[in-house]
Amino acid sequence: MKKLINSPDEVVTDALAGIAAAHPGLSVDTKARVITRAAQTRIGKVALVSGGGSGHEPLHGGFVGTGMLDAACPGEVFTSPVPDQMLAAAKAVDGGAGVVFVVKNYTGDVLNFRMAAEFAEEEGISVQTVLVDDDVAVQDSTWTAGRRGTGATLLVEKMAGAAAEFGGSLAEVAATGRRVNAASRSFAVALTSCTTPAAGRPGFDLPEDEIEVGVGIHGEPGRSREKIRPARQIVADAMAAILDDQPLDPGEEVIALVNGLGGTPLLELYIVFGEVASVLAARGVRIARSLVGNYVTSLDMAGVSITLCRADEELLTLWDAPVNTPALRWGV
Amino acid sequence: MKKLINSPDEVVTDALAGIAAAHPGLSVDTKARVITRAAQTRIGKVALVSGGGSGHEPLHGGFVGTGMLDAACPGEVFTSPVPDQMLAAAKAVDGGAGVVFVVKNYTGDVLNFRMAAEFAEEEGISVQTVLVDDDVAVQDSTWTAGRRGTGATLLVEKMAGAAAEFGGSLAEVAATGRRVNAASRSFAVALTSCTTPAAGRPGFDLPEDEIEVGVGIHGEPGRSREKIRPARQIVADAMAAILDDQPLDPGEEVIALVNGLGGTPLLELYIVFGEVASVLAARGVRIARSLVGNYVTSLDMAGVSITLCRADEELLTLWDAPVNTPALRWGV
Amino acid sequence: MVGLELLDADAARDWMARTAAAVLDERDRLTELDAAIGDGDHGVSMVRGFTAVSAALAAAGELSLPGAVLLLAGRTLVSSVGGASGPLYGSALRAVGKALGDAGGADGKQVGAALGAGRDAIAALGGARGGDKTMLDAWIPAVAGFEFAVAGGGSLDAAAQFAAGAAEGGAEETVPMEARKGRASYLGPRSVGHLDPGAASTVLLFRALADAVG
Amino acid sequence: MVGLELLDADAARDWMARTAAAVLDERDRLTELDAAIGDGDHGVSMVRGFTAVSAALAAAGELSLPGAVLLLAGRTLVSSVGGASGPLYGSALRAVGKALGDAGGADGKQVGAALGAGRDAIAALGGARGGDKTMLDAWIPAVAGFEFAVAGGGSLDAAAQFAAGAAEGGAEETVPMEARKGRASYLGPRSVGHLDPGAASTVLLFRALADAVG
Ligand SMILES: Nc1ncnc2c1ncn2[C@@H]1O[C@H](COP(=O)(O)OP(=O)(O)O)[C@@H](O)[C@H]1O
Numbered sequence A, B: 001m002k003k004l005i006n007s008p009d010e011v012v013t014d015a016l017a018g019i020a021a022a023h024p025g026l027s028v029d030t031k032a033r034v035i036t037r038a039a040q041t042r043i044g045k046v047a048l049v050s051g052g053g054s055g056h057e058p059l060h061g062g063f064v065g066t067g068m069l070d071a072a073c074p075g076e077v078f079t080s081p082v083p084d085q086m087l088a089a090a091k092a093v094d095g096g097a098g099v100v101f102v103v104k105n106y107t108g109d110v111l112n113f114r115m116a117a118e119f120a121e122e123e124g125i126s127v128q129t130v131l132v133d134d135d136v137a138v139q140d141s142t143w144t145a146g147r148r149g150t151g152a153t154l155l156v157e158k159m160a161g162a163a164a165e166f167g168g169s170l171a172e173v174a175a176t177g178r179r180v181n182a183a184s185r186s187f188a189v190a191l192t193s194c195t196t197p198a199a200g201r202p203g204f205d206l207p208e209d210e211i212e213v214g215v216g217i218h219g220e221p222g223r224s225r226e227k228i229r230p231a232r233q234i235v236a237d238a239m240a241a242i243l244d245d246q247p248l249d250p251g252e253e254v255i256a257l258v259n260g261l262g263g264t265p266l267l268e269l270y271i272v273f274g275e276v277a278s279v280l281a282a283r284g285v286r287i288a289r290s291l292v293g294n295y296v297t298s299l300d301m302a303g304v305s306i307t308l309c310r311a312d313e314e315l316l317t318l319w320d321a322p323v324n325t326p327a328l329r330w331g332v
Numbered sequence C, D: 001m002v003g004l005e006l007l008d009a010d011a012a013r014d015w016m017a018r019t020a021a022a023v024l025d026e027r028d029r030l031t032e033l034d035a036a037i038g039d040g041d042h043g044v045s046m047v048r049g050f051t052a053v054s055a056a057l058a059a060a061g062e063l064s065l066p067g068a069v070l071l072l073a074g075r076t077l078v079s080s081v082g083g084a085s086g087p088l089y090g091s092a093l094r095a096v097g098k099a100l101g102d103a104g105g106a107d108g109k110q111v112g113a114a115l116g117a118g119r120d121a122i123a124a125l126g127g128a129r130g131g132d133k134t135m136l137d138a139w140i141p142a143v144a145g146f147e148f149a150v151a152g153g154g155s156l157d158a159a160a161q162f163a164a165g166a167a168e169g170g171a172e173e174t175v176p177m178e179a180r181k182g183r184a185s186y187l188g189p190r191s192v193g194h195l196d197p198g199a200a201s202t203v204l205l206f207r208a209l210a211d212a213v214g
């Protein structure tokens, strides 16, 4: 394993030091492991807190700032943070109007955030949780852990963040987040595995001519292993999985996110975006807004995820609202 | 080789289609292979044109927009574009005040841009060329091709772009670009090679415990091959190379760019930035502005480049000026 | 060698210390099990957690009740591990500690009941059942085995030995299961054929208990 | 078999066609040479360029002058290759074409002078000299060999054969050189021990000329 790190144990601490040095607009508590905006939460504004394992950067720390998150809690690599972090974050950013936890649907994240929510309520902070579970590669059922949260997390954080900035109540901001999640579907394909600093070698071995289809963002194997194919066919299959799950009619509009998993060049992401645009054009679906880049990553994994969010006037307004974070910035 | 492409021959064409679909603010001529702003150049504004081989995205296409480039010409992967593209770009964006070519110092780029400049002058367009050669890994001499242009290209395009937007004359905008280049030094380290679609396999083989030190952005081997070391030591060596070449005194200010080469997670780039910040703090040098991310890449190469630009009031004003491009956006 | 008759504070400390040593020894195996059907952090997480437990217990100094030892251990796991295993193991040990109450030394029956409370805490928090291919598949037979041995007149020592063996058997049985909870559930049928990492670490916990009271 | 006495338009076309075939055959070798000390695109670039030349010549239809053929070929290379080799080979062939002027058929002396103009164009544009480990290290001996053969009374055919051999020798001599121009110069001493890719493609160009007039 070759990585630009000092030691596997210090990865998160050292990265937090770098984030602190790079972004004067953020305030980084390296001991409590909480990243907040440098400015205090406006009294009466609902605060958004998210977090999860590290290794998905810029998610979540890169989305802290005006119009998006108030705080992020980075866990160890691919390990959800602990309740203490979320509680510290909630206390730091509560502006009296309550806190929304944006939680990707993984058992670890769910349980730790649930405990944190209990602790926060005990301290008099109102908490609502928005669960993100957009990954159609996972069969949903009440008997299982359900679907994973992946690319839609960015969309939820952006639009719920805008709703909070616009003065929405705790219930309204949470409802916005849930609505975005309900409107979003994702599917991911990996060309390589990824290597966590602690494990030191790839989570799985993938032959030179095979890809993992339906992967998550933690280096887990996907639903199936298939032969490598031209981008056009890979995208066609991913889009079929998404559109089977949530059909889109001609005339409908989407926000489309083509997201790199960390090791794939932007050049290839644009090729994928071109194919996504073709599929949608053939269906008469309009791409109202889009984003192409590395936003919700899986360390050094080569691969791509596609997220479509069915959009309407309200969501587009929230999407276009000003945002000023390290990784997403417009309208400011 | 596994890549998200349709065929090695169609990489640039397909990516241009994706760029066109993703960015309504850009106008993409897929036949002439020129990316311009969707809006016409303001009469009297000096236009900035850059370009180079593909595979360095978001450079240059991602830097087209208000406050930065007026046009970009993407060549084949790692192959400089042809004069026809640059001429077409110059004709498309000349606003009557002339065109600045921002050229990375590679023989191919230099020769093709030189021919294009001749053709453009023949057609009555005034051209000034700014050569970027910031890479201290290469020994400079009048007998050689000189230093490579790498990370400083972003800084030149940003600040010369701002100078043009502020109404600078052709000579002034070019002078700004040259001043930024003269103030900038870079050094890069690769943990892996990269694979061009055409070659289908890595440019060089690098053992699991070795790194290439002093690499460029085209998958060429570097100046030397060394054992992998902790990030702190790798950064210390890179910073020594930079600071030996351009010493910085206590109290001086820099714009610091920690740039991923394409396959390195942002998590690691932040660790590197933290180390850069430590080295500068120990010298009493202040990081006035910074940027951490994948900006000047080398396909899927894992590694990092560090660029320091000695800043003053004027350069910081130009840096802070509004910019609205796919890959760099603030103040708008 | 004759085992302890009561689980006292020292034995509880010893249990935690032995668990810490065991997860350190087995770190790479736990990580590999987790890499196969999860995200490859279980070994590191358990080591981080029980290293923190050792430190917390050392910092706490004298603790006269085994319940207090386990409460602190559980709280420390919740605050230091993260992931699925942090809240689950943390809540389990907290429940064990709470169930031991203010007993200075707990006999087999008390320990059995406390372990049962730990198992129930995991089920309540995680919503899994036996057969879902989780740590519960080791906890359930382990507690059942413990209680069975005690009911049959077995010593604390013997019951703990029995529980450890049952945990091992239960863990083995996760191999052919298809996961329905936790990260492995995303793999669907591809999760079959692998030992659940949480079940594997549960074996270490019960083996450490047996060693501590043996 | 007796070779041509004059390089006419058909022979010039044939030269370009044979070069196109040769770079296609040798694409992977050129790419590998370039990967070792450059960026691994030389094979693809030459194929793209000479494929475009073939297409341009086909589209141009009748061209009665060899100079016109080579001017068009050079212009096409400039417009289709990019990189260092596009302008260099493009300018070289343009210079050759220009030097041939309006001769319907060029004899050995004329061809030799024209090839010399090509060499000079490369030197003027790229600023390299012999010994810098570039395509010039094949061009220089090739042109010298050609002129030497003609001066000694050799036929066009023989001169071209001689030139190709000299190009090959010159290319081989780049192996021990340390590059001072082009991308390989960044490697400093590490560029030693490798054949220069542009010198290798120059051999193909001169071999194709020999075959075309042979
Ligand atoms: N809902 C659940 N109930 C009980 N145990 C669970 C549940 N989800 C996961 N586990 C256990 O947690 C283990 C994984 O722990 P760990 O790797 O530390 O957490 P994570 O999955 O968050 O990375 C699994 O092997 C399984 O035994």
Ligand SMILES: Nc1ncnc2c1ncn2[C@@H]1O[C@H](COP(=O)(O)OP(=O)(O)O)[C@@H](O)[C@H]1O
Binding pocket: B078, B079, B080, B107, B108, B109, D034, D038, D039, D040, D041, D042, D045, D082, D083, D084, D085, D086, D088, D122, D126, D127, D128, D133, D134, D135, D136, D181, D182, D183, D196, D197, D198, D199
């Ligand atoms: N200044 C120069 N003068 C002459 N030939 C050069 C010069 N620079 C490079 N070359 C030639 O160009 C070749 C590389 O061509 P190519 O790989 O197509 O371009 P690039 O280096 O732009 O990728 C080198 O092998 C060398 O022979």
Ligand SMILES: [Mg+2]
Binding pocket: A053, A078, A079, A080, A108, C039, C041, C083, C084
């Ligand atoms: Mg985990």
Ligand SMILES: [Mg+2]
Binding pocket: B053, B078, B079, B080, B108, D039, D041, D083, D084
């Ligand atoms: Mg090239």
Ligand SMILES: [Mg+2]
Binding pocket: C034, C038, C039, C040, C041, C042, C083, C183
């Ligand atoms: Mg795990």
Ligand SMILES: [Mg+2]
Binding pocket: D034, D038, D039, D040, D041, D042, D083, D183
């Ligand atoms: Mg090359």
